[in-house]
Amino acid sequence: MFKRLFGGNDPAPAANRLAEVRNITIGRTVSLDPLAWRRLGEETVFSLDRDVLNISAQGSIALDSGQHVHRFYTDDHVMLQAMSDDAEGRESYDFSLFVPWTSAYPPGERERRIWRDRLSDPVFHGAAEELPDYPRYWFAESDAVQPPVTLWETVWDDRAATMPWSKIFQTCMLYARDLAGGRELMLALEMQPQDASGKTGETTHEIMVGIPLEMAEFSA
Template sequence: MFKRLFGQPAATPAKSLAMVRNITVGRTVALDPLAWRRLGADTHFTLDRDALVITAQGVVALDGGTFVHRFYTDDHVMLQAMSDDEAGAASYDFSLFTPWSSAYPPGERERRLWRDRLSEPRFQGAPEGLPEYPRFWFSDSEERQPPVTLWETIYDDREAAVPYARIFQTCMLYARDLAGGRELMIALEQEPKGGDVSHEIMIGIPLEMAEFSA
């Protein structure tokens, strides 16, 4: 079900899955729709339900002992949390993302142009039907910055015998302030082991702890 985004399974043994505020594969997350309705008509974030059935989850190990935990539905809605531990007990900085666009670059030229777009201080989203987004990472600089690279390991089984996939990602996070709050946007290149390279855009919102539960 995740082959379009994640490619074929890897064969590396896995640790037991993290659980962030009771969220893991097989659980349902209840959302407060006010989290995005408060942004009003100006937002590009849309979601047609207030419950997410989690069918896969990913983990990213960052430098300094910080982890990114991601929880996915079958239609690629993503709930994300930061944590100071791999088990997800010390979690914070929650956000919710929905897919906006997906494309497969035909060659290296298109991949280079995409990485160039991700290096600019502002993302020009007109080709994808989006407004301009200021960079959130490296927001204190107007200089070009290389996008962030990371590996995400994906699991679709709570027992976590083996990961479903390993994906190399080149990405940048953006944010724009609206009258009702902040809208996020992440643009990335995904390069799964055994799969095709794709360029993805996801629109997101920050989540308060009281706005979701499992």
């Protein structure tokens, strides 16, 4: 999936309507098949206490390649993600589900630099976050230091809105580890939000743990 996220660009302009990916958009509910994560057994750290998601916000990322990333959020920051070749999400693929793991406010530039260095290494050592080690999924073909990916995400919290709720500049890297029952994902990122007025919010460091989803494992 995320291998196409090799670069970011400015946020896409507001469309007349928000994308719908397999009928998913703000205000809809998504039903999940719990076997999607239960099949990973006790090896996985991924956990979700429900099989229905109430979508209250959605984001979009326009890639230099012309492809689009569509993200759908619950109030407690569970994220369903899809790729597509169009802004409307008509042809979608590469689905994944992420839950938040940790969130922190770096106190200064030194901590931000340490975080970026961690995101540049071929393996993310997760002991400090009570996580296992994760090999890099993006740029997995190389063991060299690799700067993380940067991108802009435009986020909406109202389907009828004419302007987005916020834009978020992200510096991120995707990791994955193979388990007996499938693959577990981990997304580590620095987020710098900007509200509709252009005011920049506090920088945060986030970790999300996820799983790939098959098309048959969710519906709206």
